[in-house]
Amino acid sequence: xxxxxxxxxxxxxxxxxxxxxxxxxxxxxxxxxxxxxxxxxxxxxxxxxxxxxxxxxxxxxxxxxxxxxxxxxxxxxxxxxxxxxxxxxxxxxxxxxxxxxxxxxxxxxxxxxxxxxxxxxxxxxxxxxxxxxxxxxxxxxxxxxxxxxxxxxxxxxxxxxxxxxxxxxxxxxxxxxxxxxxxxxxxxxxxxxxxxxxxxxxxxxxxxxxxxxxxxxxxxxxxxxxxxxxxxxxxxxxxxxxxxxxxxxxxxxxxxxxxxxxxxxxxxxxxxxxxxxxxxxxxxxxxxxxxxxxxxxxxxxxxxxxxxxxxxxxxxxxxxxxxxxxxxxxxxxxxxxxxxxxxxxxxxxxxxxxxxxxxxxxxxxxxxxxxxxxxxxxxxxxxxxxxxxxxxxxxxxxxxxxxxxxxxxxxxxxxxxxxxxxxxxxxxxxxxxxxxxxxxxxxxxxxxxxxxx
Ligand code: PFF
Ligand code: NA
Numbered sequence: 233x234x235x236x237x238x239x240x241x242x243x244x245x246x247x248x249x250x251x252x253x254x255x256x257x258x259x260x261x262x263x264x265x266x267x268x269x270x271x272x273x274x275x276x277x278x279x280x281x282x283x284x285x286x287x288x289x290x291x292x293x294x295x296x297x298x299x300x301x302x303x304x305x306x307x308x309x310x311x312x313x314x315x316x317x318x319x320x321x322x323x324x325x326x327x328x329x330x331x332x333x334x335x336x337x338x339x340x341x342x343x344x345x346x347x348x349x350x351x352x353x354x355x356x357x358x359x360x361x362x363x364x365x366x367x368x369x370x371x372x373x374x375x376x377x378x379x380x381x382x383x384x385x386x387x388x389x390x391x392x393x394x395x396x397x398x399x400x401x402x403x404x405x406x407x408x409x410x411x412x413x414x415x416x417x418x419x420x421x422x423x424x425x426x427x428x429x430x431x432x433x434x435x436x437x438x439x440x441x442x443x444x445x446x447x448x449x450x451x452x453x454x455x456x457x458x459x460x461x462x463x464x465x466x467x468x469x470x471x472x473x474x475x476x477x478x479x480x481x482x483x484x485x486x487x488x489x490x491x492x493x494x495x496x497x498x499x500x501x502x503x504x505x506x507x508x509x510x511x512x513x514x515x516x517x518x519x520x521x522x523x524x525x526x527x528x529x530x531x532x533x534x535x536x537x538x539x540x541x542x543x544x545x546x547x548x549x550x551x552x553x554x555x556x557x558x559x560x561x562x563x564x565x566x567x568x569x570x571x572x573x574x575x576x577x578x579x580x581x582x583x584x585x586x587x588x589x590x591x592x593x594x595x596x597x598x599x600x601x602x603x604x605x606x607x608x609x610x611x612x613x614x615x616x617x618x619x620x621x622x623x624x625x626x627x628x629x630x631x632x633x634x635x636x637x638x639x640x641x642x643x644x645x646x647x648x649x650x651x652x653x654x655x656x657x658x659x660x661x662x663x664x665x666x667x668x669x670x671x672x673x674x675x676x677x678x679x680x681x682x683x684x685x
Contacts, residue, residue: 236301237399239476244404246489251407251563252469253494254414256336257462259560262498263438263505264526265458269451272441277455282495285671286459288663289627290470290487291656292634292644297474298483299647303574304468307475312638319575322468322626326571328618329467330595332611333568334391335602337561338383339364339532340554347539347550356536360528366605380603388596391565395573395588399476403570407563414559415497417552422500424549425507428542434510437520438502453675457623463494464564466627468571475574484652505530512538531557569595624679628672635665 239245266274300307305319342364346352352359362368366377394402425431445451464470474483512523512534525534539550569592576587602611634640641664645656 237476238478240400240404242481242486244400244408245473245477245481246486246493247407247411248403248563248567249470249473249486249490250493250497251411252464252473252567253462253490253564254411254497255462255464255560255564256333256557257458258494258498259501259505259557260527260530262458262462263502264524264530265454266502267438267506267524269454270442270445271437272439273443273446274451274455276446277452278458278495281452281455281459281671282491284663284667285456285627286463286465287487287491288660288668289465289631290463290491291484291648291660292631292664293465293470294474294477294483294487295644295648296634297471298477298481299644301475302471303475303578304471304571305575306578307471311634311640315633315638318626318630318633319468319471321629322466322471323572323575325618325626326467326469326568327591327595328614330565330568330572331598332602332614333561333565334387334595334599335380335384335607335611336528337387337558337565338380338603340557340561341383341386342379343532343536344551344554344558346536347554348547350536350540350546350550352536352540354540356540357533359536360532361608365608367608375605376600377603377605377607380607381600384599384603387562387565388592388599391562391569392588392592392596394566395569395592396585398584403566406566410559410563414556414563417556417559418497418500418504421549421552421556422504422507425504425511428507428511430511430514431507432510433514434506434508434520435503437510438506449674449678452671453678456671456675457619460623460627461619462498463491464567466623466630467568468575469567472571472574473567480651482652482654484648484654484656488654508538509534512541515541624672624675628669628676631664631668631672635669641665 239248266278269277296307296311297304300310302310303319304322305316308319309316343352352364364377364379366375366379394406396402397405460466474481477483506520509520509523513520516523523534535553536550539546539553542549569588573584573587573591576582576591577584580587582590601607634644641661645660649655
């Protein structure tokens, strides 16, 4: 039997795991979620969710991958024959995410080039939908949009090329380059943002605590949702990544580094984004509320507008911003694909190259659908579905299975404690066995109520 690939260094693993975690979710999701859910007060439920769900689950997934030494389906089947499907479910969600995450990276790639001469003009919304995505002519639905198709092909060639090279020579090296570079670019952006007039008003708005809001369950649900998506938990990714760790690895410690690293980046993004929004609001003479946005609207409509308004070096700033999105996105996309590629290798005993071609190739083909006119609507629908039913649901089933049905907490705890400086005790058991299932269960209940009534 072929021996399992391994990371070259501990830093390599940590960078890859941070690379998976730090993504579009940190840059365009966190700032608006925090703002809309209590501002400064959001940090209370957010930290609670990080400490009772985020880090405990990260430790659990790292331990599962490390102990059972397999991709998610293989690891779960080694834990208990009847649990293999849990790994496949996560891998399937990862597959679906990879089909559209790749498209957004392709847009960011185009926009990093558009930055140089501010090609989007003054009507940035019209530019995105009519010129770039070509959505105006409904009769033409189905035609490829070349502006999206070309960067999308570049994204896939890059990502599949890296995955082809393997864990140490591909994934690890890519993250060793992408993540430090991303941090540098992003720090430049934040410093620039903070020196703009109006930045302080943006920060005040962002950190202004609304303590009443944390009495509302929606805010807690938002905090848990953000933590799950942001840490790439329950998508079969972290299990696969930790299966490549050497025998002696302090996984508990690694989980803390990854968890806090991701949240630090998220906080940094919140500061940068709101400093810029403060500048924008000042320029337009409106309140922050009028300019706050998240997701596609923030990155591809509001940001280009702000870039237009900058007093100097607009093109460079735009390039740095969109290049950061590309780097953050690529390192996450690599991990999303590795989740199912490793599963194919383990299950069908095929070579990595074959699995990359099969799994990654299929995802690339599906992603072409979104590069057609009308593809955006399709993307929106899939993203909504994944966020509503994918994230929390898989996480809930995972903790309930491991803690209550298979009763594996003790086994995992002993494994982790055998190799870690940090000892797992009651905090870990109560978080995963009680708090997380209750909160996620409530989230699901709320969701079904919302969708059925
Ligand atoms: N954690 C990434 C982010 O915050 O953008 C996104 C992500 C990566 C989500 C991988 C899901 C996933 F499977
Ligand atoms: Na993240």
